[in-house]
Amino acid sequence: MALKGHGDPRWIVEDRADGKNVNNWHWTETDYTSWAKNKLTELLVNLPIETNEITCKTTSLTCTGDVSVNTRKQKTILFYELVVKISWEGTYNKSGLNTKGTIHLPYISEENDDDDFEINLTVEGDTSDHEQLKDLLRKEVIPVLKQKIPLMLKELRDVAIGQTKLPPKQEPANKLDKLETTVAVKQTPTSNAPSKPSGPRLVSVSVTDKFMCRPMDLYFCFVEPNRVKAYAGGDATVDAKVGGKFALFGGAVVGEFTELVPGSKLVQKWRFSSWSEGHYSTVVMDFEEKNGKTVFKLTQTNIPEQDKERTEGGWRDNFLRRIKGVFGYGGLS
Numbered sequence: 001m002a003l004k005g006h007g008d009p010r011w012i013v014e015d016r017a018d019g020k021n022v023n024n025w026h027w028t029e030t031d032y033t034s035w036a037k038n039k040l041t042e043l044l045v046n047l048p049i050e051t052n053e054i055t056c057k058t059t060s061l062t063c064t065g066d067v068s069v070n071t072r073k074q075k076t077i078l079f080y081e082l083v084v085k086i087s088w089e090g091t092y093n094k095s096g097l098n099t100k101g102t103i104h105l106p107y108i109s110e111e112n113d114d115d116d117f118e119i120n121l122t123v124e125g126d127t128s129d130h131e132q133l134k135d136l137l138r139k140e141v142i143p144v145l146k147q148k149i150p151l152m153l154k155e156l157r158d159v160a161i162g163q164t165k166l167p168p169k170q171e172p173a174n175k176l177d178k179l180e181t182t183v184a185v186k187q188t189p190t191s192n193a194p195s196k197p198s199g200p201r202l203v204s205v206s207v208t209d210k211f212m213c214r215p216m217d218l219y220f221c222f223v224e225p226n227r228v229k230a231y232a233g234g235d236a237t238v239d240a241k242v243g244g245k246f247a248l249f250g251g252a253v254v255g256e257f258t259e260l261v262p263g264s265k266l267v268q269k270w271r272f273s274s275w276s277e278g279h280y281s282t283v284v285m286d287f288e289e290k291n292g293k294t295v296f297k298l299t300q301t302n303i304p305e306q307d308k309e310r311t312e313g314g315w316r317d318n319f320l321r322r323i324k325g326v327f328g329y330g331g332l333s
Helices: 034-043 130-166 175-186 215-223 225-232 305-327
Strands: 028-031 046-050 054-074 075-092 097-109 122-125 202-211 244-247 253-261 265-272 281-290 293-304
Touching: 034 054, 034 075, 034 130, 046 130, 054 097, 054 130, 075 130, 097 130, 122 130, 122 244, 202 305, 215 225, 215 265, 215 281, 215 293, 215 305, 225 244, 225 305, 265 305, 293 305
Parallel strands: none
Antiparallel strands: 028 054, 046 054, 054 075, 075 097, 097 122, 202 293, 244 253, 253 265, 265 281, 281 293
């Protein structure tokens, strides 16, 4: 359960007085983007590609995107979405033609197999010799990339697991941790109407975003269990029906579905497990198709004022950003 009064936008759970995350039991996130970019540069820059017909090498690399490693209950979850562009230069030995170009990998993501990514190769020039060099280079470079990229991803997983796994003699999280998490997941409302705590002032938040997908695709990201687990962790539970319960991020967020209109609208009773017992906010999500994209609008009411920033930041970071990264629905301003 989340520590009462803390406003961490990632909804990290901390219930120890010393703040230690014992045995990686709580949700943590570590940025490995720089590591991945450096490893790709090491593997793919100044790489010779030579045959009897061509003499080429890669000269530089640019990489954009994000890589993050998340842990929860001693489990490691890896998220990555990268766009890689490699510059090359070379010679077509038959004619002595010297030229250059790029190798573009527009989408490397954990939702695909390690060697399942698109490769686009360009060459500066449009003569038959340029095209011949391009074809020969493509034939040689694709197998190299299909070997090097999976190698980087394997090393990334090894490094991430090495950073998060427990020492051999360290015991698993204690029974009290497990009991508290179980209690958080099982909490249910006592009535259909949200109850109001006696003390805190209640506020609302609104979030609007755009996604490169159909409304139904985005709708499924909130109701289909496997999709939810892909960005919220493998212990997420979702029963998408009226009266059906959900528990996310190790029980830090729990609630119930009250209205479901496929591809159009979702309404939930929603709470942090640290809130006063029985207190729920109301979340309304609207999905609208506009110019081939989906406009997503969320309104959440009945939030204790001290948790406003934590709640709004969590929707943006733990839901919307992750959905774009995991399912490739981003790319919009």
